[in-house]
Structure formats: C-alpha cells, structure tokens
Amino acid sequence: MLKQLWVARHKYSQLLWSILLALVIWNIPQSALADVSQQDINGIIRTRDIALQALNTRDFSKIEPYLHPSFTITTVDNQVFHKVPEFEKYWNQQFSTTIKDIKMQLKGEPVRTFLSPEIDVSTGDAIASFYFKDGKAADMALRWTAVLQKAQDKWTIQSLHFSSNLLDNPVLNATQRWGQTMAAIAGIGGFLLGVVVMFVLRRKSRGIRSS
8 A cells, every 4th residue: 555655656756846847948048038139030040041052052152151160060971060151161072972962951940948048949840852963863861950049140051960761762763873874884895805915816826726
C-alpha cells in the first residue's frame, strides 16, 4: 500500500514538474516576442533574403556586412566555415565537376523563436535545385537552422546550418552517373586501343615472316 502511494506521488510530482517546465519554455519565447517590433521582423527577413541572393548569385560581398564577427556556417556535407573567403572557395568548387548551377529557394514560412529581443532562432525548409552540365536537373530538400543576433541595429547571422537526406542526394547520384560514364568511356577506349595494338603487332609479325 505504502509502495503504491509512493509511486502515485512520484508520478504526480513528475507530471507537475513537466507542466511547470513546459510553461517556462513556452513563456520565454512569448515574452521575448512581445519586445520584438515589426521593424525587427522586417530586418530579419531582409538579412535572410540577402543571404539567399548571395548563394544564388555567388556574390558574397553583399552578405558580409550581415554576418556576425564570430559567424559559423555548416554545410550539408558537414564542413564548417568561419570566414567568407573560405566558404566562397568551397561554394565555387561545387561547379568544377558535374554541377553547372545551384538555385536555392525557401519552402513555406520559417518558425522563429526569440530567446531574447536580440537573438532569434529560425528553422525551416528549402529546396536546392541542381542544374548539371549534361542538361539534367534535380531538386534536393533541405532543412536549415539559423541563429540571428541584433548588433548595432542590424540583424546579423551568427550561425547557419543545413541538413539533407543523404539517401536522396542528386549530387551524389550525378557523380555516380558521371563515374559510370567515364568508366564506360575508359573501357571502350581500352578496348579500341587493344584492337589497334593487336592489329599493329600482327602487321609487324607478317612483315617479319615475309622477310
């Protein structure tokens, strides 16, 4: 009996603490949101649009003023960058093999959580459209998370993280197709080279015999 009473009290205690914790977590973003003006929301959207434009046009000079001094960007292949030139070099390397162009667009409205009137955590979905040099195209669904911090009346990106489904990767599929094509070309080239070599050797062998 005492054991059952203790178990019941323990369950009620856990439930009470869970409710209190949920209320605290719920009220933090709401109280912070109350101090955020529409002007701040517009500033966040402006920073987001400039970052998207920088990726799509490969002009990263426009986004530099909107990056936090200690910003971090994590790409879908788990690489981390802290400086614009390093990320720009990485981004441009994507177009050195099978990719001709990449265009990214947001999907739906992001979910914003204000940890304070100066810190916003946004999450959402995006679609990256890949255009390949062989004329084909493919879309890849992305998830992104961005932390923005207001500094000197400007909303700056403190960190940006992308993730995707590795089992549905059009870049990997295109690379595999390219590898298979190159292997086939190499195989055909090797076969033709072998035929030519055998033909030359036979001619030399006949010439030696006739002499």
